Amino acid sequence: MGLTLGVTVTYLSLIVLLPLAALSHRAWGAGWGAFVDAAQSPRIVSALGLSFGAALVAAAFNAVAGLAVAWVLVRYSFPGKRLVDALIDLPFAMPTAVSGIALTAIYAPNGWVGGLLEPLGIQIAYTRWGILIALIFIGLPFVVRTIQPALEEIEAEVEEAAASLGASRWATFRRVLLPALFPAILTGFGLAMARGIGEYGSVIFIAGNKPNETEIAPLLIMMRLEEFNYAGAAVIAVAMLVMSFGLLLAVNLGQWWWGRRMKGVRA
Amino acid sequence: MSNFASRTAPRESALVRWSLTAGVLVFLGLFLVLPLAAVIAEALGAGLRVYWESITEPDALSALRLTFLVAAIAVPLNMVFGVCAAWAIAKFRFRGRGLLLTLIDLPLAVSPVVSGMVYVLLFGLHGWFGPWLRERDIEIIFALPGIVLATIFVTFPYVARELIPLMEAQGNEQEEAALVLGASGLQTFVRVTLPNIKWGLLYGVILCNARAMGEFGAVSVVSGHIRGKTNTLPLHVEILYNEYNTAAAFACASLLAMLGLVTLVAKQVVGRLARGAQDDGVGSELLAGGGAR
């Protein structure tokens, strides 16, 4: 055991802890002033807000769409279901650069879908809509794969009980099934959003990268690094980490609160 | 548990069922299938000859070589690490175990750009070790070592995350039995532990490899984008695309897409084999898996 633990710790230290230390050091070295400056730069604020906000909206969409997908996959049968089920993992398995250029090709003004919408005056690629589409794409598997096992676990008897008590299908869904699925939906949402905040490859092509409009935070970090503005990059990185951490905390809080309701700490 | 698909009551009306199914299929077709189709269409759009030339062009080939090389280094290292970490965490209780678990999950919570950035902060021109490296003419950032390091960072959780729940579920009894029978630690590991975790290990390696070969963001930061030297295949795709060399970009992208599809298939196959081999389905723990960022 000592050997394996030793190897593990050494490896981790080199690969993770050291770089993290460098990050904290750099961010710390930048000083509080740098953070304040960053907070006042409209461009940075806009980029951070975009990364966070788009991830939020995409994850919320995925929570609903993912629930529908998981529902159909678990409860209904249709030809080719196994294939469809396997395909859900596609955004996982596909390199992000590939997803990025593929999505751009489709939604660009001369693309398959973009071309259809252009005469209607609707533009998707190079706008915030494009970013949303990309984030929905990569976030979907997180939600579906978290909800599927939870759905499979629901006992049939509980739904039968609700029906025997006179509940319509919709009432059963709203009052019995949805509450039971809440933890899974929340987790899936959290995972999808966390992934979306930091996403780079799938988004960078379709975004258009207009400062203050479609520029995502990771891109700003890249630019700072190219300018050798390490401190500036570190500041934005730390801001992003704080956002992700905050999200994780919020999700865990939500789960804890729900767990308390279920176990009934009041009595 | 009743089989949902064949239950008769209570169920939503046939209209609801069919509309929902149709809606979901349209949504998935639009979001999942369309991009895949686009890659194929654009890659072959300019004809087979252009396709072939794009992927055999020297810069493309060296990008391919680099991608394989990086994976060939990062994946085995992470495999060994993953096994060690899972072994230590699953079989023993020690202080700091929780912290270790959190650290292992860390790269998954961090943006790939940040993942690459931390190495620049360490080894870049103005990084901690920057001057020290420059003196000795050692290149890490904008060279192979940097790319390998960044790739290792973003892919190391995968094997560990697959193995830890698996080994925890399997418990210590078999290893203890082996030790009692006189086997050494190494023998126990090779003859008892390894066969039990082989499917989980394979699954983790598949995910790890997919991410290692497809990683974009992290590698983009540390690479320097020097054609023919420090471009992995995903970076090469980006360069071609930004030069409006669309057909070539998609041609190279199609290779990566094929990697993605092979990963998907392998996932399904190994997942099924793993479920068959063990009661405590590896499948149920195989959740947030691979992919590049």
Place this chain on the structure above:
Amino acid sequence: MSIRVSNITKRFGRFIAVDDVSLTIPDGQLVALLGPSGSGKSTLLRIIAGLEQPDTMGEKGKAAAAIHLAGAEVSATKVAERGIGFVFQHYALFRHMTVFENIAFGLRVMPRATRPTKGEIAERVNELLGLMQIDSLGGRLPSQLSGGQRQRVALARALATKPSVLLLDEPFGALDAKVRQGLRKWLRKLHDEIHVTSVFVTHDQEEALELADRVVVMNRGRIEQEGTPDELFHRPATPFVAEFLGQVNLIKGHIHNGHAILAGNVTLPHNAPGLVTDGRQARLYIRPHEIELSATALSHGLPVRLLRVRLAGPTVKVEALGPDSQTLDIELSHDRWRQLNLNPGDEAFARPSDVRIFPDDYAI
């Protein structure tokens, strides 16, 4: 509200769960569907509830399946609209709702037009909490309750909407023996107070005989016999019913002159039922407490040798070896045993006072 099911058949793949069953349950009665696993009793209950659909493809010449609740044909009506209450073996309580919310559920999901006010709902729930003797548990969650408490909540929940029929699927199956016994008595009392037509499914014959006004014994998808517990116990119509209810001895013999002849040439005076013809092999069912034991020879008595005696219990149980090496379980009072002054190993005579005779090729 009376229940009438006609010509119900249900197949799952090739397995026939319910085989052309017709049954009437009078209004206000507590009826047990009794049988071993796979007898179709749960399936029949679920069909009445509307949780399963009977096969509509009847065989030629047979009437179509029908389910009547209070005279109205309901096989096309959905579960939610049949006005029944259903209690599940594993309670199926809504885990994220309190006891109060669980019980109130049926009232809260009623269509707006007929839904009672919040005050009325609260009144009804509290009434039920009192009836079930779980007054203090209203704010608890199911995870905080014992099995017996959960089942009472499930019952309260089912009764909240004042259903005209109450269906219970092995309601006490998941509970400990002692809890089960207590709840049995309590359920009977409840039924006496409320008089809702109730049907419960059980595989425990003691439970059925103790609780029900009428018992329907099912086996392999068919009804073996239907009647009061007394009728079923003392006058079983088939070997299956005789074996399933209570303790019973099975002796083989053959028919001669309308009487049963056992090994050892002992003739039993009982008349064999009309449909049993001479010369045929017969099965005789004799209850342990309906055997007279004597140290001296008895007319129509079987010579037996006593093997084991169990004295620890309300009655004395004797295991004896009869002719043809068939074992006989005999039950008698402690007083009688003391009078007899017998010991294990002794020879004695056993005479059945009541016998059920069936031909041996009777298909079970």
